[in-house]
Amino acid sequence: MAQKIDDLKVYWNKITYAFPILNDAIFSDCSNTEYEEVQQLISGLGIEIKIRDLILVHIEKYLRQHVAPNFWAKFSKVDEEIKGFQLFKSAVTDLYEAVSSFSPILCRLTILNNNCNDNKPIYGEKDVILGFKQLVRATLLSQLPLNFHIIINHFYKVSFNVFDNEYENSEMAEDVMCSGCLNEYSDCNCAYIVKVFHDTNRKLMDLQLLERLTGQVLTNFIQMRIESHIQKICTGTFDISHIGFLENWLDTTLMTWLTRIYCAGSSKPPPDDKNIQNAISKFKQKLSYFLYHSYTKLRIDQLFNIIIEYPDSQPAIDDIKLCLDKTDLRPTLCKKLQNALETRLLHPGVNTPDILTAYISTIRALRHLDPSGVILEAVTKPVRNYLRNREDTVRSVVSSLTEEGAGSELAEELAKFAAEADGDNDKDDAWDEWNPDPVDADPKVDSNDRRASDIISMLVNVYGSKELFVNEYRTLLADRLLAQSVINTEKEIRYLELLKLRFGESQLHFCEVMLKDILDSKRINALIHQDKSIEELNKKFTSNAMILSAQFWPPFKDESLELPEEIKQHLEAYTKSFEALKGNRTLSWKPHLGNVNIEIEIGTKKLDLTVSPFNATLIMHFQNKPEWTIDELHQAMKVPVTILRRKITYWQSMGLITEKSTDFFVLVDSSDSKTNVQTSQVQDMICEDEETESVMTSAQDQREGELQVFWSYIVGMLTNLDSLPLDRIHQMLKMFALQTPGTECSIQELRQFLDTKVRTHQLVLQGGMYKLPKT
């Protein structure tokens, strides 16, 4: 028994001599021939499997207790990059050495394993060496410390800097510092860094740890590089396409670098190693997606500015277009752009023409970006809603449609449309370029409509109908025609023709008649001036008239004005002459409209002014009598006192009339030198009548006139039913009065209408109920 135990001790010593790991040591002097002996011994005892498993357990223990903690101990948190670089290098080198030192043991273990003949996989691998590597990886990763990525990051950063520098240029040679390793040139470290770098990578690759250990860090790091590179390159300028350049950068700089990491220094992957090639190409796919993604994101953040600068920024739009196909950022784009528009455009601080300009740019840019119009539709919805709520939108659109010179893109657009309308219809030729609508398209809308709608129709569609637009144009035209003493009819006719192409003949028929009225008036004036009786009167001053066809002009504001006797005579003579010229027709004057050219002499000063008939009448009254109370003026001119008070300010601002006491106005005496100075100053400032308000009734007033029809119904209702809430009134109106087409009236409109009635004390609103006031 004792003999046996002694034998066992000898055997065990021999075995531990061959496999020192069983005593937690690695080195032994065991040679191959010695091992053969041990092997035979083990085989003789029939304990191969047991010994093997025991050895594996001990290897695992050793790795866990020594190798892994030693390795990770180096991964402390350091701030200096170069220190991190060194630490990582030494960690990997030590690991590599430690792992290498296992090779004699592994060698013997392989032989032992081959003798086991049980085909049991070693840590899931069929081979001892592979199993061991697997074990190393598993052990290491099981003890991953929290901050392990920091020094890995340092390591790659340092080496990438060197690499980047080497790659990019050598023309910065005058610098004292090497921009690669940030040392002075005299002791530049670059070559050393590159060497260490490749060495370390080779070792990691050998351990198959490269991707596992550094993959995430490397990806993060490269993504950061990509982002900062994009930031560096793409800020500010929109007039250059960057995507090609970025792709190139990825292909050359980044990919070469990656290849070098994977292939230990050579810039081309070994042609026979499929694994490395796969890994690299996978990495590249990931990175190019990331490149597109971050580039697009950056551009989307700048999209509002890009749009404002369109068409100068077209390359940027092209880039986005390209990238949108490769990324899934469409929804982000819509959302972000919408937000940008809302915060930067759609608030009371922005003028309507500016909003319109931005809207037009948006339409143009997004149309280029997405010809199907889906993005455009989604993004501009809030803009359209907002514009609808602005009162001066139509006016702005119409005036920019017709104004000439810079900034009137719409006028150009209108002319362009006219040019295009002549000959296209090459739709069928492009059938092979057809693309289906994007997934986010609204299936209810015909895609052709969406594609076809151009800028003007999109603007018109803000309101949903052409009529409103045409009406506003008519009002504006009327204002212009009446305000200008010299009318450029040719220009107006040209625009009218352009508009007719767009809105159709019938809609603009009224405007045509208006223009013709103006042309005819000139002729009639010339004819009437030949009349003997008029000629006599005209010696004093010439009278002209604009003779309008009332049915075709927008309704005029009704204002009364009693003209001076002299003028009235003149106009009567004109009417007589007209009646003689055109049988069976007569004229009714609108005394408050038109313009008057007067000359005012005060002392030595002469003022030559073009003013409204109102102002002319007013000053003429003061010519005869220098002092007027407001009531006397009211008697003489038949103008409401409030309007008089408002309008007399014109002459006050000219310094010709002062309000001596409340409602008592006095002509300023010419001998007063102080006011004389003032007058000459004022004369410089105001040469034209400051009244710019429209003489036409506003669209709202017109609508109110239409609603007036319902007033009798409402009065009837309220007399019978005493008091009613708003929606009941609306319902009843719908039932009885709103059935005829063209008399729709929304509840909001009705509320507004009733509110005006409340303000004029024709109605009483009590607790949400409308009532007739008690008489």
Added chain:
Amino acid sequence: MKVTVKSWTGVATWRWVANDDNCGICRMPFDSCCPDCKLPGDDCPLVWGACSHCFHIHCIVKWLHSQPQQQCPMCRQDWKFNNK
């Protein structure tokens, strides 16, 4: 102070001196034009009949062409143009 008017440009609307507002045939205002015309006034004048009814000239001519007898559509008297 002396104010001299150098020129006065007034605004007036013209209208037909007729005993009605609308044409009895097309029901359009006289001051507008008949449905076939585009421009009012000289291009679409009124005519008076001996019966003192008046119409757009185009309307009454059309009417007379479509009728076997030349009668005023308002009072059924024989239609005669009144050249006053």
